[in-house]
Amino acid sequence: MSLIPVALVGVGNCVSSLVQGLFHYANGGSNDEQGLMHWDMGGYRPKDISVVAAWDVDSRKVGKDVSEAIFAKPNCTAVFCDHVGQTGAIVQMGRILDGVSPHMASHPDHRRFLVSDAPEPTKAEVVESLKRSGAQVMCNYLPVGSQQATEFYADAAITAGVAFVNNMPVFIASNPVWAEKFRSAGVPIIGDDIKAQLGATIVHRMLTDLFAKRGVTLDRTYQLNTGGNTDFLNMLNRERLASKKESKTEAVQSVAHTRLDDENIHVGPSDYVPWQNDNKVCFLRMEGRMFGGVPMNIELRLSVEDSPNSAGVAIDMIRCAKIALDRGLAGPVLGPSSYFCKHPPVQVTDDEAFTAVEDFIAGVTVN
Numbered sequence: 001m002s003l004i005p006v007a008l009v010g011v012g013n014c015v016s017s018l019v020q021g022l023f024h025y026a027n028g029g030s031n032d033e034q035g036l037m038h039w040d041m042g043g044y045r046p047k048d049i050s051v052v053a054a055w056d057v058d059s060r061k062v063g064k065d066v067s068e069a070i071f072a073k074p075n076c077t078a079v080f081c082d083h084v085g086q087t088g089a090i091v092q093m094g095r096i097l098d099g100v101s102p103h104m105a106s107h108p109d110h111r112r113f114l115v116s117d118a119p120e121p122t123k124a125e126v127v128e129s130l131k132r133s134g135a136q137v138m139c140n141y142l143p144v145g146s147q148q149a150t151e152f153y154a155d156a157a158i159t160a161g162v163a164f165v166n167n168m169p170v171f172i173a174s175n176p177v178w179a180e181k182f183r184s185a186g187v188p189i190i191g192d193d194i195k196a197q198l199g200a201t202i203v204h205r206m207l208t209d210l211f212a213k214r215g216v217t218l219d220r221t222y223q224l225n226t227g228g229n230t231d232f233l234n235m236l237n238r239e240r241l242a243s244k245k246e247s248k249t250e251a252v253q254s255v256a257h258t259r260l261d262d263e264n265i266h267v268g269p270s271d272y273v274p275w276q277n278d279n280k281v282c283f284l285r286m287e288g289r290m291f292g293g294v295p296m297n298i299e300l301r302l303s304v305e306d307s308p309n310s311a312g313v314a315i316d317m318i319r320c321a322k323i324a325l326d327r328g329l330a331g332p333v334l335g336p337s338s339y340f341c342k343h344p345p346v347q348v349t350d351d352e353a354f355t356a357v358e359d360f361i362a363g364v365t366v367n
């Protein structure tokens with residue numbers, strides 16, 4: 001058994017990048033450190049993480065070893081590791097609930113989820129499977145809008161005593177009711193909604209903080225994003241989008257000197273462009289006033305492969321969850337949540353969150 005056995009929920013593009021990364025960084029040569037924020041974290045290295053259980057609902061993934069399922073359609077992210085080995089973890093049929101949006105049915109099979117007709121598990125079966133696997137940390141990668149499904153797996157993690165890393169924008173760590181459930185069960189949680197390594201959110205936040213610190217009044221801003229993966233296809237269903245928009249918008253609002261009126265800030269996934277696949281393009285504009293009220297603006301275009309952009313952050317979140325387990329922490333782990341997530345229980349600037357997470361890792365602060 002590895003030092004950090006992990007269970008994965010939703011074997012999509014982000015999990016593909018995460019699992020490829022675990023093999024890519026497993027050997028530990030000095031060049032391999034590039035691309036990670038931390039190599040050694042509290043004594044844990046990326047190679048100390050292994051996948052021991054996984055759930056999905058797609059017929060092309062269920063029943064396969066995770067190492068094969070990550071390359072099955074509709075996954076479309078970059079393949080950067082040519083030596084992904086068998087994990088021994090076979091993707092199990094998950095509980096569907098609200099994980100799959102009906103509008104996907106009108107898109108080609110290779111672009112959408114194809115739901116398996118395998119029997120769905122009960123919560124008790126998921127708990128039993130988690131315990132049998134020895135998983136210590138569960139990572140949630142369900143599609144945006146999967147409120148019931150996320151609550152189902154979070155509940156299973158609590159019952160099994162497994163730490164929860166919530167990478168998507170259903171509010172669990174930042175929801176006081178759920179935070180208390182984790183706290184009273186003695187289980188740590190990091191969330192919500194992973195903040196990518198160098199993505200639209202961190203760039204927009206840093207620039208917003210820069211405006212505030214340099215005394216420039218921010219009057220208006222937008223952040224438009226396009227992509228061609230299933231995350232973007234799923235988000236064409238606007239009804240699923242409320243928490244994602246709140247998470248992304250609040251991430252920017254929370255570091256502004258003065259909150260912008262709702263009509264002066266627009267942040268969100270904007271359109272689905274199939275040929276972009278996992279390439280995400282962000283168009284960002286900020287309009288402000290400088291010394292003497294003189295106007296200025298910034299236009300920025302950011303192009304990134306979406307899923308690898310989150311995987312190194314996930315490797316850090318998993319290790320922080322393990323450190324929290326080692327320290328017997330329960331409920332939301334605040335520093336790591338603030339630094340690694342868009343919608344944490346406590347919003348601070350990224351500079352403050354960086355200090356908080358480094359202090360947490362070093363043991364200077366408990367949580």
Ligand SMILES: NC(=O)c1ccc[n+]([C@@H]2O[C@H](COP(=O)([O-])OP(=O)(O)OC[C@H]3O[C@@H](n4cnc5c(N)ncnc54)[C@H](O)[C@@H]3O)[C@@H](O)[C@H]2O)c1
Pocket residue numbers: 009010011012013014015055056057058075094095096097098099100113141142143144149167168169193194195196199229230231234306307309310
């Ligand atoms: N890429 C990033 O940088 C980033 C950043 C922040 C948040 N996220 C979020 O992470 C999540 C995962 O992103 P992704 O690109 O991997 O998505 P994806 O669409 O590639 O993967 C989702 C997976 O979940 C599976 N699934 C659907 N319903 C399920 C259920 N009920 N039980 C088990 N599995 C189910 C699907 O079959 C699919 O394999 C999304 O919510 C996304 O918004 C990603």
